[in-house]
Amino acid sequence: MNRFMEQFMKSGYKLTRPRRLLLERLEDLDRPFTAEELYEMMNREGIGRATVFRTLKLLLDIGILVRVHLEEGCQHYQLAAGLPGEDHHHDRIICRFCGKITDLDECPMRNDVAAIAKRSGYRLQGHHLDLYGICSRCDADNQKSH
Amino acid sequence: MNRFMEQFMKSGYKLTRPRRLLLERLEDLDRPFTAEELYEMMNREGIGRATVFRTLKLLLDIGILVRVHLEEGCQHYQLAAGLPGEDHHHDRIICRFCGKITDLDECPMRNDVAAIAKRSGYRLQGHHLDLYGICSRCDADNQKSH
């Protein structure tokens, strides 16, 4: 009976075998995962597709999981508890030509977050910044072909 | 024969009836659209599903379209020419509890873009910033239920 199971029952849901197994697996999953990845794990223990997807939805409702939005195969899930407060972010530049992704070393939002939280009234937990452009290499290649 | 059709033929592709019709529709579409939306339009003129998706892919390759990444139903397409340079952006705060979305009135990135472009070597065209948190209302509701 881990912390997720308690939270689950407190929310008024029954703790069944499939749910118990799923919540056990969840403890190890510190990185974002897709529904399909989770389904494959659970299916090896005989748990059906519908149940996995239904349980994912419940966990989102309860707040144990959050959806994170990654460019590639964009529906991912992540433990809400794994989000380290305002430090959770994901900042990068994507080349619209070749798709190359460069992660930003420094977060351009670091000085703005507190002010935005104050003005907006939100308690901020993190962010996701995608800059779009043309990388230097593609830019050079395009110049040549003119 | 509009600018898209010229660019299409210059790239070595045949300008067929379905493609001509699709490129005509494209001229009006200034907002992001999904493949499905485009398919519905084209299908009314008797153009097949496969052709619409194939042509979309070609237009991405050629650079007439870019994919934009919106949270809701995340695969959208947009005219590359419609992107207004560095002014193209989309900044907002999303409540992880109720899903409420608040658009930011001022762009927190406005002062950082030039420096990032310089350091990264990318020619920046726009960005997309999602802040995540709990809105004041959900935050208050959660306090109460403890």
Added chain:
DNA sequence: ACAAAAATGATACTTTGTATCAATTGGAGG
């Protein structure tokens, strides 16, 4: 231990595409 309510899993269906392939068409060259 029992009954009611909740949850399950098999199955069929939906949505958003992709692969196949026989039939058609655009356009380069004569």
Added chain:
DNA sequence: CCTCCAATTGATACAAAGTATCATTTTTGT
């Protein structure tokens, strides 16, 4: 202008990622 053939099309079947239905099973309050 006409012909030919590679490129393209659309019908169809298939795939991946879910969702809806419903008869059966499991939990839990008493």
